[in-house]
Every structure is written in structure tokens, then in C-alpha cells.
Amino acid sequence: MLLPNPIPTQFISHSFLEEKGIELAIKRLDLVHPEVSGNKFFKLRYNLEKAKSQGKSSILTFGGAFSNHIYATSEAAKAEGLESIGIIRGEKTEPLNATLAHAEQLGMQLHFIDRKSYREKSTADFLNSLTEEFGDFYLIPEGGTNELAIKGTQEIFDLEDQQFSYICSSIGTGGTFAGLYTSLASHQKLLGFSSLKGEFIHQEISELLEKHQLSSNGSYGIFTNYHFGGYAKHKQELIDFIWWFYENFGIVLDPIYTGKMAFGVWDLIKKDYFFKGSKILMIHSGGLQGNMGFTERTGFKLPTLSG
Numbered sequence: 001m002l003l004p005n006p007i008p009t010q011f012i013s014h015s016f017l018e019e020k021g022i023e024l025a026i027k028r029l030d031l032v033h034p035e036v037s038g039n040k041f042f043k044l045r046y047n048l049e050k051a052k053s054q055g056k057s058s059i060l061t062f063g064g065a066f067s068n069h070i071y072a073t074s075e076a077a078k079a080e081g082l083e084s085i086g087i088i089r090g091e092k093t094e095p096l097n098a099t100l101a102h103a104e105q106l107g108m109q110l111h112f113i114d115r116k117s118y119r120e121k122s123t124a125d126f127l128n129s130l131t132e133e134f135g136d137f138y139l140i141p142e143g144g145t146n147e148l149a150i151k152g153t154q155e156i157f158d159l160e161d162q163q164f165s166y167i168c169s170s171i172g173t174g175g176t177f178a179g180l181y182t183s184l185a186s187h188q189k190l191l192g193f194s195s196l197k198g199e200f201i202h203q204e205i206s207e208l209l210e211k212h213q214l215s216s217n218g219s220y221g222i223f224t225n226y227h228f229g230g231y232a233k234h235k236q237e238l239i240d241f242i243w244w245f246y247e248n249f250g251i252v253l254d255p256i257y258t259g260k261m262a263f264g265v266w267d268l269i270k271k272d273y274f275f276k277g278s279k280i281l282m283i284h285s286g287g288l289q290g291n292m293g294f295t296e297r298t299g300f301k302l303p304t305l306s307g
């Protein structure tokens, strides 16, 4: 069973924060495990345990060509002695990008499907055809969100985190957000920063909470105005912020999730969203493996080493 390293929480000091009377810290899930970084570690943990207890020898999951989930699944499966199969959206391009090359090197069997078939990936017909092709596998959905993933992310907090009044996290599918939400204390508010464009995420989160019957002692809010154009989109302003953050605090962020969240938090502090004396905890959910691929894809250089 994958075991986490102790997760450091790092306070960030800056004259601007002093002026505003804000204490800001970041919980470094990017350091949670030598290979399986970030929230994906927590999301995969109990799923792999279940796969093993069911006697499965392989994990099958889905993702895009730069997916943190694909990368983490290949690492976690290998660490647990399981085979892994990655169903990748889109055509195979060679040489493989850094994410896929790494996954393949760890033994993940990559299988590319066109975008139309990919949209039908959850239908019974399609899943049956996968079973015919790959045998009896343990299925993890795209992005990794399911009941056991949420159970895993409920373990991100520890007692010391109760000192914070706000917890800030990025949102993709919302699985991590849901797990964090259920573990809040009554004086805490969880703020989610959607990395996707659109208001649909409000509904998606409430459906997710309802489906898994999750409740909380705390409260939550979601920001949908820090997506920078949408998932995997970016703007110069975001890249500049990621560099600025790195140069000031020595912490690497990614442009898909954590960069947008941290930008949002900083912006909200500027706008006096938080009252003086607030203690804010940002969740660094990892995802730094994608920075190399982002540079390959866009030409924008990003910091890549987490210090």
C-alpha cells in the first residue's frame, strides 16, 4: 500500500500579505510521494488497494495526452505491482510527449482512440470491448474520481490544518474538492477555483456531493472566473504569475490547476475578499509533471523543479 511522506505546510511571507493582515500557507501535496504526486496519490490509493483485494492484476483508465492522472496511475500501479493500461484520447504522435513516454516506460500499455470513441468510453458496449481486448481489469474513470478517490482525499487534512479559516483548492472533476469539503471543521470555508470554463461546475459539484451523500461541518464557495480561457488554455498573465511565484517563494506551480488557484487567491487578497487576520491554506495539488509537456506544446517556458 502506498504510504505518504509527511506533508509539509509552508508559510509564505511577503510584505503585501503583512499589509493586508493575511497569513497564507501552502500544503505541499506535490511532495507527498517520491513518484505519485499531489492529489492523485490520495485519489489512487484506495482504488489500488481494492484492485488488489479483488485479485485484479491490472488497472485500466483514461486520459488526455498530458494527463497528470495517466502519469500518476502508471507510477502507482508500478509501485503496487499491478499492470496498467491507459486509454488515451486522440491520435498517437511520435515521439511520445514526456508524459506518455514516462508512463510507457513504467510499463503502462498505451492505447489511443479517436475523440468520438473517447466520448463514448463509459458506455457498456465500449467497456465490454475493452474487457475482450485487455481481460479482467480494475476500472478507474477519467480523472480518477469515484467513491474511493473521495475517501482518499478526505485524508489530506491533518489536525494542524484546523488553524486555517479558508482552504483553497483547484477543481477539475471535483473529486478532491468533495473530499476536502467533508473534512472541514465548522469554522472553515473551502474555496474552489475551477480550471474549466463555465458555470456547469456548480451543478457538477452539488451532484457529486449528492451522489456520494457527502456533508460537511464547514461551507464552500466556487470561483469560475480564474480559468484563463479554459482547461489547458493559458494567458501570458498566468505564466508571468507562475514565474513571479517561483522567484519569490521557490515553489513551482502548474498552469492547468495550481497556478490558476494561486493566482485567484492572490487576486482575492488584493481585492480584500478576506477580512484582516484571516489564515488561508492553499492546497498544492501537484501536477508538475505537466510543465514539461506544456512547454513542448506551447513554447512557453515554465519552472520545472520543485524547491
Ligand SMILES: *Cc1c(COP(=O)(O)O)cnc(C)c1O
Residues within 6 Å of the ligand: 038, 039, 040, 068, 069, 143, 145, 170, 171, 172, 173, 174, 175, 176, 177, 254, 257, 258, 285, 286, 287, 288
Ligand atoms: C487532477 C488535478 C486536479 C483536479 O482534481 P479533481 O479531483 O479532478 O478536481 C487539481 N490539481 C492537479 C495538480 C491535478 O493533477
